[in-house]
Amino acid sequence: MAQVVLNNVKKIYDNGFEAVKGVSFTVPDGGFCVLVGPSGCGKSTLLRMVAGLERISSGDIHIGERKVNEIEPMDRDIAMVFQNYALYPHMSVYDNMAYGLRNRRTAESDIAGRVKEAARILELSDDMLKRKPRQLSGGQRQRVAMGRAIVRQPAAFLFDEPLSNLDAKLRVQMRGEIKQLQQRLGTTSIYVTHDQLEAMTLADVLVVLNGGAIEQIGAPLEIYRKPASTFVAAFIGSPAMNVLKGRGEGGTLGIGEARLALSHPVSGEVLVGLRAEDLQPLSGPAPGSLPVKLRYVEELGAHRLMHGEIGGQPLVVSLGMEHAIGDEMWFGVDPGAIHLFDAVTRSRLPG
Ligand SMILES: Nc1ncnc2c1ncn2[C@@H]1O[C@H](COP(=O)(O)OP(=O)(O)OP(=O)(O)O)[C@@H](O)[C@H]1O
Numbered sequence: 001m002a003q004v005v006l007n008n009v010k011k012i013y014d015n016g017f018e019a020v021k022g023v024s025f026t027v028p029d030g031g032f033c034v035l036v037g038p039s040g041c042g043k044s045t046l047l048r049m050v051a052g053l054e055r056i057s058s059g060d061i062h063i064g065e066r067k068v069n070e071i072e073p074m075d076r077d078i079a080m081v082f083q084n085y086a087l088y089p090h091m092s093v094y095d096n097m098a099y100g101l102r103n104r105r106t107a108e109s110d111i112a113g114r115v116k117e118a119a120r121i122l123e124l125s126d127d128m129l130k131r132k133p134r135q136l137s138g139g140q141r142q143r144v145a146m147g148r149a150i151v152r153q154p155a156a157f158l159f160d161e162p163l164s165n166l167d168a169k170l171r172v173q174m175r176g177e178i179k180q181l182q183q184r185l186g187t188t189s190i191y192v193t194h195d196q197l198e199a200m201t202l203a204d205v206l207v208v209l210n211g212g213a214i215e216q217i218g219a220p221l222e223i224y225r226k227p228a229s230t231f232v233a234a235f236i237g238s239p240a241m242n243v244l245k246g247r248g249e250g251g252t253l254g255i256g257e258a259r260l261a262l263s264h265p266v267s268g269e270v271l272v273g274l275r276a277e278d279l280q281p282l283s284g285p286a287p288g289s290l291p292v293k294l295r296y297v298e299e300l301g302a303h304r305l306m307h308g309e310i311g312g313q314p315l316v317v318s319l320g321m322e323h324a325i326g327d328e329m330w331f332g333v334d335p336g337a338i339h340l341f342d343a344v345t346r347s348r349l350p351g
Pocket residue numbers: 013014015017019037038039040041042043044045046194
């Protein structure tokens with residue numbers, strides 16, 4: 001096992017497009033790092049550079065003690081799991097799992113032991129090992145792809161959206177299984193997804209990417225609680241954090257006609273971040289509350305989302321089922337739950 005270190009890694013494609021703009025981070029030995037960000041932000045490019053499937057334009061990548069920039073993918077001691085599983089259709093499940101080991105001239109007896117062990121861990125029956133991939137369900141194929149990675153006993157696993165072909169229920173189940181498996185094996189992992197929930201639940205180290213650069217890096221809850229920018233605030237968490245235009249005036253914050261108390265004074269135009277669950281319903285108008293006009297409600301069973309507006313700006317509030325919803329409602333906010341961002345740079349303000 002090994003730590004993975006990226007140091008100022010850049011990727012400029014042949015057409016001159018800079019897809020990765022100097023990215024640095026470290027995945028500790030045994031850590032689970034998730035790269036998350038919108039489509040086109042450079043997640044797969046980064047992962048493919050770690051895997052050796054894409055040349056690094058500048059910077060260094062280390063896997064364990066070795067700098068791997070010039071090392072062939074085959075010799076990097078990594079195993080990759082792709083979105084489409086990339087299984088060989090004409091080979092049995094067993095042969096698919098054995099393939100990488102045979103390529104490395106591992107003894108057949110050793111291969112049999114490792115495939116059996118991986119099949120046991122992943123609950124793939126002997127009958128399934130004999131089938132062709134097309135005779136398996138999507139979730140089972142996904143397990144085979146995982147199995148092929150496990151048998152290699154690599155220094156690191158690399159995952160590129162491995163669950164995106166599965167239905168919602170199976171995704172949640174496989175997400176849990178991948179997490180448990182990684183904890184049990186203790187293999188350093190880098191996992192790419194655009195699904196923020198998958199990212200939150202899997203990561204020890206979360207790297208939020210935007211336009212080929214890191215927006216924020218940290219533990220998932222740390223990022224959730226203290227997003228470094230409005231981009232992160234809106235990307236991590238569901239529903240997305242509300243971001244409203246506001247104005248600091250001494251110790252108060254104006255949003256439309258409303259005035260909220262602040263714990264740290266600010267002045268001038270700011271962007272105000274409010275999580276849907278941090279708005280507390282009040283029984284009526286009160287000083288220091290936010291008046292919200294109802295647009296529509298989403299019933300989610302265990303709770304409901306009230307979509308409303310304040311001073312012409314949209315706002316989402318999460319409410320327990322016990323709260324009736326009116327055409328106009330008033331909400332209180334703890335000053336500690338107010339996130340403030342610079343109106344121009346959109347970065348988090350100190351304090
Ligand atoms: N071979 C290439 N030549 C030029 N540009 C490329 C090439 N491959 C990818 N790109 C561009 O680089 C950027 C990053 O692509 P990448 O595949 O890494 O994104 P991603 O974050 O994985 O997105 P997705 O979530 O859609 O998979 C995109 O703008 C893409 O169009």
